[in-house]
Amino acid sequence: MKHMKPIRGLSAACLLAVPLTLSGCGLFGSESASVDPPPSEVEAQMLQVSGEGTPDTGVLGPVALDEADLAAGVSTDTAPAAAAGERTTVFLEDGNGLLAPVSLSLPEGDNTAMLKDSLAALVSKGQYASALPEGFKGVLPAGTEVKNITVDKDKLAVVEFNSKFNDYEPADERKILEAITWTLTGQDGIQGVQLWVDGKKLTEMPLQDTPLDRPLTRALGINLPKHGPLLMNSSAVTVYFSAATSDGTHQYYVPVTRFVPAGQDTLKAALNELIAGPESEKGLEMVMTQETVLDSVEAGQNGVVTVSLNDDMFTDGKGVPAEMLESVVLTVAQNSDDxxxxxxxxxxxxxxxxNNVDYGQPVSAPEYVNVLPL
Incomplete structure (x- = not known):
C-alpha cells in the first residue's frame, strides 16, 4: 500500500495580488458548466484502449531516490510530513459533481483489508461516510459491499460486490467506473480492474451497458468533457486543475482528461492544456495566468523533466503560487513514468x-494529494 505525504491544504497564494474569483481561493479565475460522459463513439473506443491514452502512472505514488539523488539534494517533500497512521487515496465526488483524489486515514490492516476499505469509502452513506471531508461523497450505491478482492500476478485487481452495486442511477455509471478504477490503480501493484457481482463476472454494466470485456485502467480517463474529438484522431492527456471547498477555506486538485490531436508530444500537450485552463468543467479554477507561455519541456538522462515557463507576473521566480507549480508537477507525473x-x-x-519550496530543484509528485479537514 502506498504511504503518502500531504500537499499543503491552502497556501499563501490566496494573498497574492492576482485576479481572484469570488468562490474560494481561485488564482486566476474559473469557469462553470457541465462535465458529462463523452459521446458514445469516444467512450466505446476509450474503454477498448489498453496501455494508451492517459498512462496508468500512479501519479500519487512515491518516487524512489538513490544515494546519488539524495546527495544532489533531490527533494520529495513539497509539503510537511503526514501524521502517523495508515493513509490511502480514494476518488470521491465533490460538490461540483467532479471526482477528486482525497487522502483518508483508514484502519490499519493487511493489503487486502486496506483495498476493501478504500472501496468501502466510496459507498454512499457507508461506514466511512463520517470520515469524508465536508462536501465530498462516495459514488457507489448505498448498501454496496466488497465481498472479495484479489490481485493476481498480472497486477489485475478482481473485485466482487454484492447485488446492491447494481442499484445506481444510470447517469452515474461512468463515474462509478472511474472512481473504482482510479482508486485501485493508485495503489502499489495494481494496473487493471475487473468487476464481479454476486459470483458473476460483469461483461457490461447493468444499466447503460458500458462494455467491460477487458480490464479497466486509467486509460478510461476521468472527468471527461461532454464533447470532444473522436479518439481515433486524438490522444488523451490528464491535467490537474485547482478547486475550492464550498466554504472557500481549502484548495484541492482535480484531474481532468482532455483530448489533444494525435502525434503531439504528450507532456507538451498536457502542459498546454493546463495553461489553457478549464473549458467547461464545473468549479475548476485557472492555475496559470493568461500570460503564461510554455517555452520547452526537456527530459534529461537523469530522469528529471525540466519545464520552462515564461510569465511576466513572476519575473524573478519568487512568490509563485504553489497551486500553479504543484499542478505542473502533478500533470507531468501523471503523463510520464512518475x-x-x-x-x-x-x-x-x-x-x-x-509554500517555500524551491521547484527549481527536482521534486516528485506529492505522495498524498488533497488532505482535507473533516
Missing amino acids: ALVQIRMNGQKTVTGT
Whole structure:
C-alpha cells in the first residue's frame, strides 16, 4: 500500500495580488458548466484502449531516490510530513459533481483489508461516510459491499460486490467506473480492474451497458468533457486543475482528461492544456495566468523533466503560487513514468513557491494529494 505525504491544504497564494474569483481561493479565475460522459463513439473506443491514452502512472505514488539523488539534494517533500497512521487515496465526488483524489486515514490492516476499505469509502452513506471531508461523497450505491478482492500476478485487481452495486442511477455509471478504477490503480501493484457481482463476472454494466470485456485502467480517463474529438484522431492527456471547498477555506486538485490531436508530444500537450485552463468543467479554477507561455519541456538522462515557463507576473521566480507549480508537477507525473520535475520561470533556476519550496530543484509528485479537514 502506498504511504503518502500531504500537499499543503491552502497556501499563501490566496494573498497574492492576482485576479481572484469570488468562490474560494481561485488564482486566476474559473469557469462553470457541465462535465458529462463523452459521446458514445469516444467512450466505446476509450474503454477498448489498453496501455494508451492517459498512462496508468500512479501519479500519487512515491518516487524512489538513490544515494546519488539524495546527495544532489533531490527533494520529495513539497509539503510537511503526514501524521502517523495508515493513509490511502480514494476518488470521491465533490460538490461540483467532479471526482477528486482525497487522502483518508483508514484502519490499519493487511493489503487486502486496506483495498476493501478504500472501496468501502466510496459507498454512499457507508461506514466511512463520517470520515469524508465536508462536501465530498462516495459514488457507489448505498448498501454496496466488497465481498472479495484479489490481485493476481498480472497486477489485475478482481473485485466482487454484492447485488446492491447494481442499484445506481444510470447517469452515474461512468463515474462509478472511474472512481473504482482510479482508486485501485493508485495503489502499489495494481494496473487493471475487473468487476464481479454476486459470483458473476460483469461483461457490461447493468444499466447503460458500458462494455467491460477487458480490464479497466486509467486509460478510461476521468472527468471527461461532454464533447470532444473522436479518439481515433486524438490522444488523451490528464491535467490537474485547482478547486475550492464550498466554504472557500481549502484548495484541492482535480484531474481532468482532455483530448489533444494525435502525434503531439504528450507532456507538451498536457502542459498546454493546463495553461489553457478549464473549458467547461464545473468549479475548476485557472492555475496559470493568461500570460503564461510554455517555452520547452526537456527530459534529461537523469530522469528529471525540466519545464520552462515564461510569465511576466513572476519575473524573478519568487512568490509563485504553489497551486500553479504543484499542478505542473502533478500533470507531468501523471503523463510520464512518475518523473521528477524541475521548473524554470523566465529563465530563473530558482523558482520559489508560496509554500517555500524551491521547484527549481527536482521534486516528485506529492505522495498524498488533497488532505482535507473533516
